[in-house]
Amino acid sequence: MTPERVQLHDIGRRRAWCIWAVAVAVYVLAVFHRSSLGVAGLIATERFDISGTQLAFFTVLQLVVYAGMQIPVGVLLDRYGSRVLLIAGLVTMTLGQLLFAFTTSFGLAVVARAILGAGDAMVFVSVLRLVTAWFLVRQGAMITQLTGQIGQMGSIVAAAPLTLALHSLGWTKTFAFASSLGVVLLVGVLVVVKDSPYQRSEPVRIKVRALARSVQLVWGNPGTRLGMWSHFTSQFSVTVFTLLWGFPFLVRGQGLSAEMAGTLLTVMTGWIVVSGIVLGKLVTRYPFYRSWIVLSIVAAMATVWTVVLLWNGPAPLPLLVVLVCLTGSGGPASMVGFDLARSFTPEESLGRATSLVNIGGFLASLLTMALIGVILDWREPRGASAYDLGDFRVALCAQYVFWIGGASQILRYRRKAIAHLHRVHPGAVEKMQRGEPFVHPGFADNEGV
Structure with missing residues (x-):
């Protein structure tokens, strides 16, 4: 085995599941942020004084940014690894959601959702990269399915609980609290997540x-x-x-x-x-x-x-x-x-x-x-x-x-x-x-x- 492939940790065992659990929690948060406007749509039309077409623009913009970021994110993922991309995604989503919480301007709200979409774009592919690195091939298909399905729990959390929070706490407090969840998970990623069970002397370098x-x-x-x-x-x-x-x-x-x-x-x-x-x-x-x-x-x-x-x-x-x-x-x-x-x-x-x-x-x-x-x-x-x-x-x-x-x-x-x-x-x-x-x-x- 070459020095670049010295195995340091077991594959598909306890450490792998812990890393996966933290990474999936980040994905759940990303889906929550992505879906949050769906239940806040009517309140958003009043807060920003916008039409239904302008409201729909939020969703379309997020998807456009998400899709447009995929190739750059893929290159960065191969270069820096999942841990760095998850950290960058969490920081970006947190800033985007925080701006969305405090702004009353439609223009700034659009910028906030674009920032949120950029952070969201970094998360899912980073989690799948960790699945490939930390689990056995025969485990991969099932873990990939579980990743996708558990991640969608974010949209469920964005339904009733977020609706109750908006009515009891108001717009700013609700979305500011939602943004703070990223700080908690950021600590988890820093402490738990590692890119690979193998030692690698050099990252993948891709010249411009x-x-x-x-x-x-x-x-x-x-x-x-x-x-x-x-x-x-x-x-x-x-x-x-x-x-x-x-x-x-x-x-x-x-x-x-x-x-x-x-x-x-x-x-x-x-x-x-x-x-x-x-x-x-x-x-x-x-x-x-x-x-x-x-x-x-x-x-x-x-x-x-x-x-x-x-x-x-x-x-x-x-x-x-x-x-x-x-x-x-x-x-x-x-x-x-x-x-x-x-x-x-x-x-x-x-x-x-x-x-x-x-x-x-x-x-x-x-x-x-x-x-x-x-x-x-x-x-x-x-x-x-x-x-x-x-x-x-x-x-x-x-x-x-x-x-x-x-x-x-x-x-x-x-x-x-x-x-x-x-x-x-x-x-x-x-x-x-x-x-x-x-x-x-x-x-x-x-x-x-």
């Missing part, structure tokens, strides 16, 4: 002139693209449903009460956790069929949406329960994209690969949100208060564009990825077909396509 080449090389690997298109195709529907159009569709389109619509969203959250555990076991057991598992879930989502949209009138409640559950399954399915990229990428390039994969789902979500909004405005110029089931039926068909396009790309890059493994890593495909995980041995220029 070689930056484009390094990203191009990682992107050229068909495994990265397979992971990105898997994330792209499976994530957007659940993101669009939970962040923007799901609640209006259930209330305005399906005629449900606000309470029943909220209950269905809660059912979706619970199903996401359950399906994530099941999917983690399937992916671990059948590594060769991971992309087929993703395609099967996407097909199930598209099928139930077809039934609901073609139903004569509002769909019955049991069918809507099936709809939210299968749509929610897209969240765990999107996590498979990271596991796919991991099979094709060595540790020193994993930050860039993970970030490129992460762009996929958020790009698809932004495009779908925008396209649905454009179609709704075209169908109903009077605005959101006049939307009906017919408007939503037409607008939500926008999803099929991204499902069909994404699925075709998954099939394309699955073939390329298998050919790549046969050529560069003989025996890897046969190993995965036997249900054994494939551990990537390294990275070379000839691995780009």
Whole structure:
């Protein structure tokens, strides 16, 4: 073993779980910050004296900043490691949320949410990097699923507890307290988190002139693209449903009460956790069929949406329960994209690969949100208060564009990825077909396509 790979700590044991727990807590906080405006929307319109369009701009801006930061964050992650990026993310989110707590200016509030999005962008990929470093390959798929599902608890905490705090403490105290949570977790990261169980004499150094080449090389690997298109195709529907159009569709389109619509969203959250555990076991057991598992879930989502949209009138409640559950399954399915990229990428390039994969789902979500909004405005110029089931039926068909396009790309890059493994890593495909995980041995220029 070379000096750079001297093992200092056990892999997949107590220390690994402690590091993961602290890192996941940071991710929960990031999701909480990301989702906090959802329950504070009406108060925000009064505080900043803004319209509904301006309020929606907050969410879109955060997602744009998040997606736009992924490649720089991936490069920095490979250069400095997860610990530094988690610290930077916590500091940035804390400052952003603190500014958001005290400002009454719409312009400064926009700046605050942009800062928050930049900090959020550093967290998730850093946590996944720690999962890869500290857990055994056979543990990786399940821990990745648990990371995603536990992280979503932040959106639950941002619901009822934050609503109560806003009404009892007010805007400034509530968001100032929320920002202080970052200081507590910052201490935890400083004390507990380490980048790797191995001793490394030198970090990965990427010179500026070689930056484009390094990203191009990682992107050229068909495994990265397979992971990105898997994330792209499976994530957007659940993101669009939970962040923007799901609640209006259930209330305005399906005629449900606000309470029943909220209950269905809660059912979706619970199903996401359950399906994530099941999917983690399937992916671990059948590594060769991971992309087929993703395609099967996407097909199930598209099928139930077809039934609901073609139903004569509002769909019955049991069918809507099936709809939210299968749509929610897209969240765990999107996590498979990271596991796919991991099979094709060595540790020193994993930050860039993970970030490129992460762009996929958020790009698809932004495009779908925008396209649905454009179609709704075209169908109903009077605005959101006049939307009906017919408007939503037409607008939500926008999803099929991204499902069909994404699925075709998954099939394309699955073939390329298998050919790549046969050529560069003989025996890897046969190993995965036997249900054994494939551990990537390294990275070379000839691995780009």
